[in-house]
Amino acid sequence: PGYSPDLCIEVTKYCQNSVGIGEPITFNGTVKNCTPFASLEVTVVDDHGGTVLGPITLASEQSANFSGSYTPLTSPSTNIVTATGRYFDRTVTATASATCTVGSGCRVTGGGNDTAGLAVDGFGWDGTFAEGKSNIGRGLVNRYTFGGQAGANTALPPQPGGEWTHHQQSGPSGRFVFHGGTSSSDQFTEIDRIICSNPDGCRPSGNPPSPVKQIDFAGVGQFKNIDSDDLLLAGVIAQATHHWFEVHIEDLGEPGNEPRGVDKKNLICLGDGSGTDAFAEPPIFMPANCGCADFYRIRIYEAFDPATELPNTSVVIYEVSGYIDGGNLQIHQLTGFDR
Template identity: 45%
Template sequence: MNTQIKALTVALGFLLCAVSPATYAEFPTNVQFSTGGNGTYNVTGINEFDWQSSGDLAVVDALPVNAIANGQTVTTFSTWVAGAVVGDTVIINIHGHARLNAMLDSQGGNISPPTLSKNGATCDAGSGCFEITVAFSAEESATLIAPGIIQFTALTGDYKFYFDDTPDSNVGNTDSVLPGNFIDGVAFLEGTMVGVSGTFQQGVGGSNVIRSTVDSYNTSYIQTDPASSTVALADTTFDTLITLISPFDAFVPDGDPIGLAPYTVLAADLVLKADANSEFSAVEVGEEGCRMTGGGVDGKGEIVPGKLATAITTGGNRYTFGGQIGAPTASQPQPFGEWTHHQQNGPAGDFVLHLGTASAPAETKVVTVTCRDPFNCNPARPAPFKQLDFTGIGAFKNVRNGPLKNDPSVVPGNGGTLHFVRVHFEDLGEPGAGGKQVGNEETCKALHPIGALVGDPATDPNAALICTNCADVYTIEIHKTSDPASDVIYSVGGFIDGGNIQLHPPIQ
């Protein structure tokens, strides 16, 4: 890929970057860490995780969905960059990983234990070495808004922090064997990337904002500091500088794995360097209700670990969706949450609708959250309920094409029209090729009308079959106005092809 293309696409490397203030009552927190993984925290007062500047980020050249560049259909990112004109959009797959360089206190001082390995092989203590790594895989949407300037519009993906007591994250090792290197050891914290905003100007630089959640973490390794049963980690931030690879940088060679999926780097892909810092936020723990996190996409019917998928009953529409609902609270009068739905292509066109997000108009919000159907399906994450419904007021961020583009009732952007939104989720299993997804939607429909109560697997044989054989469920309807009685102008949903929706115990 030529230098001009690389310069333009540095923007797409800003996946791990400053997170904007969240829309719910979280508060920054220090964390403490147990290097023995036994809940005895021997490193306290950690304000930041400082990831090494040797982190890697790969932009996959092959596009997951064909894009249009100056009226021509293209299948690779490099071709799109070379030919795109203002208003053209693209969807790309991105993967990355990094090794922890230091644990910093609130003054920026290094408080890392001598057993932390900074090179993936040795440590200052000489023995008892361990390493901490992070890996992510995501899909991002972007638009060329001016010559040489890209604007980011949507992001869905997953990330994990790993603890490995046998350091082995050698970037330049062409003999790497999966699942080694950056994704082995204990996944002690994991979460969902739920949104992105920002721009990048060719030859000048730029920034973007990632909003992410902490979906689960292992308190044998990490906890808020001081530890308390009344607070829980809710978010991490990634504030990142992305650069081109210099002649002196080690980087992931062709044929080596990168990211959470993991993905094998190809010669045509763009590989960049990432230098990130992470901070943490916490919320109070609640006693009732539930919350939900999820996000991802897969429009080809593949099983992709850790990612949500387009529903089977989409009528040819492909879309991404992601966010969190009910954190820190699902209680009235004003429950919390944020959600983004990106209709990418198909009969319904191309648009982004969001509510409650940092980049959405202030009038958007979650209005009601209803948790129902007690207990969880196995092996879904233990939670008090299987199903969650929410209603809210959303706004269109943009409408690029399709029937809504010329609909006078749809005006995107700040000051535009507001729309009533109704969403339904069902957490019926876990993601991945060994998970709960099946290819026969009609069988699952016969077992379970979408939106009905699933029932208790222990007492209801029909519910047991659903929990054993059927994928998670996602449905959404968007109304013409903010009035719930107004006409529905967009509706998709059904059993997802692959991926995961997670209901969790509540936090407040």
């Protein structure tokens, strides 16, 4: 064509919170052709709900509404729409996102102990069922305990979203106590991100079952004390340096035991748990297997800057994971006095 306009398209998006686990999040929005003096063939695609509008023709400055819904796998849940406008062989795109929550959400309480590294026989975990061991990549064994709660407000600052303590007892990472949001840690430590995923709990995980099988939480923590020759931990100063940390929990079954209520031949308890990594870029969400033992993973990163409040997730200085040997991790419905 003789006229070659500067193509322009705008899109906005809003969503409405789901009323509960397994119920849909609905969304709506508007797309506008802002190209001067030219019509566009417009399509709007949602990354969860598929095509929600078009293709339709919009004249210059004309708008159209769209709407849709999807069943979220996480809470909170963010989805993105992409609007595409076509003018002969040229295209223009724009995106918009919206984040909504599942009404019931979740919280977690509990604690336990575990061993991460090689099995006692020296050959490692065979992966057939929950042995409470996973490889940390160093050929040696870390032993640790952990516990607390996340998702429920606690009585005093600085714990707006709970408190968690991880006690490294022995192994190549030495000995230390790491905590976030506890009353004995300073004002910068807190749990401030919580993501629930994998709807419907496992039995015997409460009655009724837990609202979800998996919870991830993250925030700022501090080493209360440390005695370690591990070079990755060389920059740690007890009760001084701040560190971003992430915890992943799967509430699946009894700790340290063979699975119950399922046929072992049909059960896969992978060394890394389900494989969910809610804080990865992009996030990864995978289903967990009921009947495996409860699963716990913690990652502690090199730094956190209290001045900018930005996490530094470029260097992992400590990470252990495994199906727990003892204890119990319980994901609950929210109580009303929660985040």
